[in-house]
Amino acid sequence: MVLKIFFPQCCNRADSGLLVGRWVSGHDSAVVLAVIHYPFIPGQVKQYIQQVQAQSGVELSVLGSWSLPKDGQEGMESFLKDLSTIFPQERWLQISREFGKTGFTCEVLGRDQVCRKNSGKTLPPDEEAEKIEEEGGDEEQEDEEKVIFVHYEQRKVMLSQLHPIQVQDSESHSELRQMFGTVARSQPLFFLDKYDDGPLKSTHWQSEGREASIIVELLKQASAPLCVLLSWLLAVWTWICNIRIFTVFPLRFLASKLSTCIQLSYRTEHLRTLSSPKAAATHVDFMRKANIVVSVLVDVALGVALMWWLYRDDHIPMLADALVPAADRVAQQLEELLQWLMGAPAGLKMNRALDQVLGRFFLYHIHLWISYIHLMSPFIQGILWYGGLPACLGLTFALSLLSDMVALLTFHIYCFYVYGARLYCLKIYGLSSLWRLFRGKKWNVLRQRVDSCSYDLDQLFIGTLLFTILLFLLPTTALYYLVFTLLRLVVVLFQGVLHLSVDFINSFPLFAMGLRICRPYRLAEGVKFRVLCDEPGTALHLLMEINPLRCGAVVQTYRTPTYSCYPRDSWAALVKKLFVGELIYPWRHKTTKSD
Template identity: 60%
Template sequence: MMLKAFFPTCCTSADSGLLVGRWVPEQSSAVVLAVVHFPFIPIQVKEFLAQVQQASRVGVTVLGTWCHHQQEPEESLGRFLEELSAIFSHEPWLQLCRERGGAVWSSKAVQRPVLPGAPGEHQVTLIFYDQRQVLLSQLHPPAALPDRQAGDAPASTGGLAAVFDTVARSEALFRSDRFDEGPVRLSHWQSEGVEASILVELAKQASGPTCLLLSFLLSVLSAIGACRLFWLWPLPFICSKLSTCEQVRHRLGHLSLVFSTQKAENPAQLMRKANVFVSVLLDVGLGLALLTWLHGEDRIGQLANALVPVADRVAEELQHLLQWLMGAPAGLKMNRALDQVLGRFFLYHIHLWISYIHLMSPFIERILWHVGLSACLGLTVALSLLSDIIALLTFHIYCFYVYGARLYCLKIYGLSSLWRLFRGKKWNVLRQRVDSCSYDLDQLFIGTLLFTMLVFLLPTTALYYLVFTLLRLLVVTVQGLLHLLVDLVNSLPLYSIGLRLCRPYRLAAGVKFRVLEHEAGKPLRLLMQINPLPYSQVVHTYRLPSSGCPPKLSWSSLCRKLFFGELIYPWKQKGDKQD
């Protein structure tokens, strides 16, 4: 029978003693966690292991003996190591030995035979692992395994989960400042002590009161926001349509999570909290940089002075476009009466909008100055506010699009209904289906007249709808780019990406084994190395949920909406599911 012994590389130079760890019977393997050095008293070792087991809830026991012959082997030491198996009864009993210079290793597992003639010794495969990396890493499902390298033997994460879990839950054993001062002396990855930082300790001491104060302030803001005064119509409707309100609400949820005094229950929650914290820091840092740029060299005044001429220029171009549509656009013959009515209607809207812009021009610089201050809340808030400003400045284009879409949709559905009349069909509203129906001569005559009128008026309406739909799609595209940038800052797991870049072993997708020694008559020695998680899988696994964003329409659904004149909104509707 071949047994596996996972041995930490930090213990290869340890003095002779006892092997302390956990036996995993399902995998026929032993996970060595530390080496107890001589001299020791067996009863003290048992009491020490009982304390560790109670603190870590891991079945830590003595697995066998470790012999490091730095000099010539002594007969008394060998006999003493063999007699320890009677004091610490464990089946099987591991015996690992490293000869002088470290070039020769021997390993075996002694077990009392249950049946006469059964072998009492088993061969042991030594698997060396970095204890610190295994302790700090998070093992992910095997679906995230990267490409295998040549000459490496792959390993399944299912069989290694027990190894990673054992090392991760044995942190109490590695607290050298707590246990090494007693009668038991250990060798493990922290046996030489842990470097401390005064700044880190001061930050830990100050984080508690700071989190309590900020949590109290956030709870006060939440209580003010829950006041019934803010839920009077139309405030909830307006807040639901403004991207700024959605982003501020989303950031308040992030701040409540970061400054919460509750401890994370598992590594996934801790990683999410760290990602949110880094995302907020980056957002605020970029916002302060934007604020510094805006308030430097009087850029606010320059933007305010350029806004009105740009609005006048856009209005002038729209007027030229409407005058072109009111003539013979591209040589098309339009319905002159309907063309004149629609053109004058839209020209009047442009006149109203320009009058409103000139009326607000004395206050534009002050408004932009206060808008620039919103960047101190974060770059995402400033971008969301910019998207809302674009929506307000292009409100006349939105009105043109809605008028044209509603008129075009009315004619499309009227033509489809009249087309069913010619085929002897009608739409059953109650059963939501098309049924057969018989019409008399008067109904057919009136239906023919209406169908003819709608067909001849459709090209004029369709042309206006096409032009204003293109303008509306241009505005929605600009807003969509801003929303994508906001969503990128909100949802990108920057801490996890930085962890993957600087400490790739922290996010493990599996392991690979490298053969150290494979000779006849000698134990097989392997080195276990951690395969890092790919960057794409890191983003997919730790991606943060974003705030309310535009609905994700497929191309077919978008084309259908455009063809039938259905409105395309830049916000999420009630029927759309949140991701």
């Protein structure tokens, strides 16, 4: 039988006293949390343990005694052994260490042994013989019980969180998880240090003085009024958004399509989460709030840096002067492309009438777009100047605004794509329906299946005529659809990069990743053991080290949910949509919302 004792490294050289800790339920192991030094009054020790137990909720008790001999304390070990009658336990641990040795010696006494050793009654000879035989049996059992000391760094274990966080009931009662939970919940026990004026002195990871940070205390004091201010600002913003004029159809429709409005809704939800008066109940809630705080601060810092670059050295007038010539150049290249399609592109023979109609239709849209750009050219510099101001809210707002501006500047390309896709889709579905007519089939709308059907001669003649017309017009339509789909995919790719950048800033767990890099023990995936000491005559000593959580697991566990966290269409579904002419929006699901 093996007894494991989790012993804190900070107590290796503690003065002699009592071991305070907890027996791990369901396992043959004990967790030592602190050493209460001599001199002490047993009644005060019991009262102190009860107070700490009420504050922490951990079933603390006196596990045994710790002895480190010093000059003038020759009888200390026997005195500590006699205390086992005052603090009754199923097993009493007598741990001692000698100077010059690394290992400990441990003697485990049961309740019956303790009572016999501390009883002063004289027994009859027969009962004395029976007691001697029982003691001999107990000694053999005690010899068979081995003790292993597992040394751990108390501060790291207390601050670390063992993953996975969501575990089953059987795993939640595991020995290692109970040990981590015991140390983490025993913080009230660590408030007593050697500088206190009380009658008790103890050794633990904070025994040299409590850790404190002026910055942390100032942030705690400033958090309450800051949350009140955020709550008031959010209430005002919610009242503005609920004005009737913003709920009418055109404005509500535009708000659902503009990336800037969507990003504003995300930031509103984030600030609402931060301004909540409820404290973080779980580790996940705390990490989510911390990640949001760091994400917002980094986002605002990057946005201010972008504003500083835009508004210095007249970069905005330079961008405005380059925007109109760039738009004219794009329009000119589109005209040349349409002229090429209206001829004999790549030597292909197109349907002359349909080719001319489609080409002139698209050329007319280009001329309208050029006229619109030149009409807006005097106001472009002012639009860019005021459009750069939202960057003070964060880089994500600037990128979202850039995505909306790209969508407006390439609106004619989007129109070309929609026209070509609808015309191509109409012909594809028409050809598939007429192909079923030749095979004597039809689509049953009510049952959503293909059924057999008999057609008369007139229906077959008209179907053949329409099928022939659509089939010979399909190459011309498909060529226009292919060209404008490629142009649309270039715009979508650029917007997709912008949206992925915004989503990365919104969802990436910066605080959790900072903990993983600077303090890897805070996020633990498991532990590993190595032999610390194996001296003859002493117990086996192991050192427990924390394995940090992998970076990929950190991102997967703590990332903030956004629209990109939901499953997208597969590549096969995307290719199918392109083949049949359905409109695609591959970077976002319009119906999904953030949690």
